[in-house]
Amino acid sequence: MSNKTLMLPDRLYRYLLEVSLRETELQRQLREETAKDSMARMQIAPEQGQFMALLVDLLGARRVLEIGVYTGYSALCMASALPPDGRLVACDMSEEWTRIARRYWHAAGVADRIDLRLAPAMDTLAALLADGQEASFDFAFIDADKREYQDYFEETLKLLRVGGLMAIDNTLWNGSVIDPDDKSEDTIAIRSFNEYLHCDDRISISLVPIGDGLTLARKR
Ligand code: SAM
């Protein structure tokens, strides 16, 4: 996976950031702290965080779902774009990583907008549906276990309202999707997921080549 937009020459990527990135000091510090972790490449690119915040704003979203929190950068970006009474339900299983996330959410003053659920994401999605929250979310970001993407997608589609938007991360998977020799489980899962979405007429789609590939799917 990649935590910068793929395939752009370094100088052009730096230019893109110089003329467009509007990152808060806390967001920058969170990236800096996360960079010390061996899994730091899991974090989304800052320009992608800004793009998703723009989508949340454009949709006038009040209810957002995130599957895959890690140290909380993407959730911080999205929660900051919500109105004060907006809610982000954030799914992860790691106490350790989300402890860092909570610290930054508190510092940014958005902790009260974020409902962190520490459990396997499929259990949390089932619980939300059992709780009558079908068709109640405006925006959802999917970024956890690649082998479960199709299951997250199906459950999340039920949770989204008509016209709501799902953003699914890493759909270009650092280019591995076109490497015929790459037969790893994650790569196979992402390839088949991309093909699955391509012919799904319940949604309108666009695969945006930002970060590591971000597929947008709007519920019809
Ligand atoms: N969106 C995050 C960001 O921008 O910093 C990165 C998320 S990282 C790629 C994936 C996260 O999904 C990890 O924190 C991992 O603990 C979590 N995860 C993996 N499998 C999961 C599952 N089955 N249920 C819930 N969380 C899961």
Ligand code: CA
């Ligand atoms: Ca990701």
